[in-house]
Amino acid sequence: MSRLLDVQDLRVAFRQDGAETEAVRGISFYVDKGETVALVGESGSGKSVSALSTVQLLPESAQVSGKISYDDRDLANASEADLRRVRGNDISFIFQEPMTSLNPLHTLEKQVSESLQLHQRLSVADARIKVIELLEKVGIRDAESRLTSYPHQLSGGQRQRVMIAMALANGPDLLIADEPTTALDVTIQAQILDLLAKLKVQEQMSLLFITHDLGVVRKIADRVYVMQHGEIVESGPTASIFDNPQHPYTQMLLAAEATGQPEPVAADAPEIVSTEDLRIWFPIQAGLLKRTVGHVKAVNAATVSVRAGETLGIVGESGSGKTTLALAIMRLISSKGPISFVGREIQGLSSRQLRPLRADMQIVFQDPYGSLSPRMTVEQIIAEGLGVHGTEPGRNRRDMVSDIMQEVGLEPQMMHRYPHEFSGGQRQRIAIARAMILRPKLVVLDEPTSALDMTVQVQIVELLRELQRKYGLAYLFISHDLKVVRALSHKMIVMRQGDVVEAGEAQSVFNDPQTEYTQTLLAAALDLKASAA
Structure with a gap:
């Protein structure tokens, strides 16, 4: 094969407020014509920075050195006009x-x-x-x-x-795909990977694939470069990297997977929340008088029940109604049908009547970057709910924040910092601490691990298990990552286009799916899992 992209001794540093941070430390890699190469590593390892450096798409604060050759053309010293011709074209x-x-x-x-x-x-x-x-x-x-x-x-x-x-x-001759499947459902992820593989052959392209998902790497890549802290710690053909990893970091990445099962629920555990034939239809209005001409049927007849210490996994593709169902159960959107919370019917309660119950129902969102206010310190973020619902008798706010930070694995000394000073995993721990400080009975976990690296996912799953065991929490766990669902859930429901198409004990659904749709979901997940095995 002839060399298409050749990067030698690439170094990238960012200068800000007089300080310099080295993001990439003298790495070398290449992509041959017709080849798929993967850059693998956790967030902050320098993968995306390395790829953006190839065509000088980094901000002005970046200082880049090294040799970058594309099809025997020098891109490191190319003019802006030459770079514009390469970007989006070659x-x-x-x-x-x-x-x-x-x-x-x-x-x-x-x-x-x-x-x-x-x-x-x-x-x-x-x-x-x-x-x-x-x-x-x-x-x-x-x-x-x-x-x-x-x-x-x-x-x-x-x-x-x-x-x-x-x-x-x-x-283009080279397509650089930067985490293109991370936020997608497992079936859509499989479709996009198949599409890229097919287009690569049809268009006779090379592909540089950036990801932290090793299942994706084995499915699509010819060669792999493993990055850690701005350095390439291991490289080689995909099969040899997966079958015989040499570096401890590569071994850790390959071993990182949410496994095991949740602890059994106590036989006398009380029911925390239940619904019966819950329906969420949004009206479609048209005309000058805004008459209702139809409905978007987001959720049809959903019946669920969750006890203390139990996790209900809710799975399905985007748009299936997973998050809509959870928001309706928390009375954050309108719905029709009974909702019982800790033995009390809450469907007809006003906002004022619901307020005392809000401390007992909390939510952790998918995006640890967007769900935290950048203008508030960690202490202010975690303590925000205490300002509404009050502190425990005889305790001050700062002590409660300090205690919950330790419980979720954060140093209390960090409470005066701002969200941008934390990694993605640490930010998700802050979001969990914000929910848990009120000692809720029900926690909705809306894709809390999908934006995280595999090793961090494992840590968050273990944390959620420990908090559930300690406090008897009921979880509604929404996810498209079926490995994590299996590790956390006692029961699960599968949703498609607003309908609950399958429900039951989690292990039973995984081991013996009854509907074709569930079988398709599991087959897509197992395909990626087998690729990583």
Whole structure:
């Protein structure tokens, strides 16, 4: 194979407020023509910084040195005009979160055709034809009818397909995919990986794949570079790295997986929350008088029950109604049907009547970056609920914050810091501490591990198990990561398009799924798991 991208002794440092932080420390890697190479490592290891350095997409505060050669062209010393010709034309990027990468104010046609008109100078009519071809190529159904759609009108998988179409627009030789499947459901993840593998062959491209998910790596990569703290600690063919890892860090990454089962629920454990045929329909209103002309049926007839010390796993693809169901149970959105909380019917209660119960029902969100206020210290964030519901008698607020920080594995001395000073895993621990300080009876965990590295996922699962065992917490655990669901859940329900299509003991559902949809979900998860094994 001939060399396409060759990076030698790459060093990247960021200077801020007089201090210098070295993010990449003299790494070398290459990608041959027609090859798929993976950069693997946890958050902060330098993977994305290394990839962005290839075409000088880093901020001005970055100081980059080393040799970067693309198809025998020197990119390290290239002019801005030369780099513009390479970016999006010879080298294209797909990023992790398509919702933030796509412009919410522009239609799909405008966004995909923008690169075509810039690099190929196509007319509007010719660009439109090319856009339709690209959308069809990446599996967007009824592509022509989708041209006027906006990003928010598409599912997560569809948005990622649009990002891939944009990256392919000018026939690049190298496609750099930066965590393109992390936020996607397991079935959509499998579809996107299959699509990338197929397009790589069809378009005769090379692929540089950046990820922390080792199941993805084994499924798609020819060679692997393992990064830790800005350095490459191990590299080689994918099979040899997985079958015989040499470095302790690689061994740790391969061993990191949420395993085991939750502790059994006590036979006399009281019921914390239950619903019967709960329905959540959102009205579709039209006309000058805003008459209801139909309904979006977000959840149909959901019956659930969770006891103290028990976890109900709620799984299904994006848009299936998982989070909507949990929000309705907490009375944060309207619904029809009885909801019993600690033996009390709460469906008809007013906001004022619900307020005393709010301390007993808490929620931990998916994104540890977006769910914490950047303007508040950790102490203020964790203690926020105490300002509403009060402190325990005889205790002051700071002591309670200090105690809960220790319980979730954080140093109390850190309480005066701000969220940006913490890693993703530490931020999720802060979010858990904020929920747990009120000693709730029910905690909704909405994808709390999906944005985290595998090793950090394991730590958070162990923490949640320990808190449940200690305080008899009832969990509603929403996730598309079936490995984590299996490790945490006593019971589970599978949702599809608002319907509960399967329910039962978690192990029974995993071992003997009854519906075709559940079988498809499990098969996709097992395929990725087998790839990592």
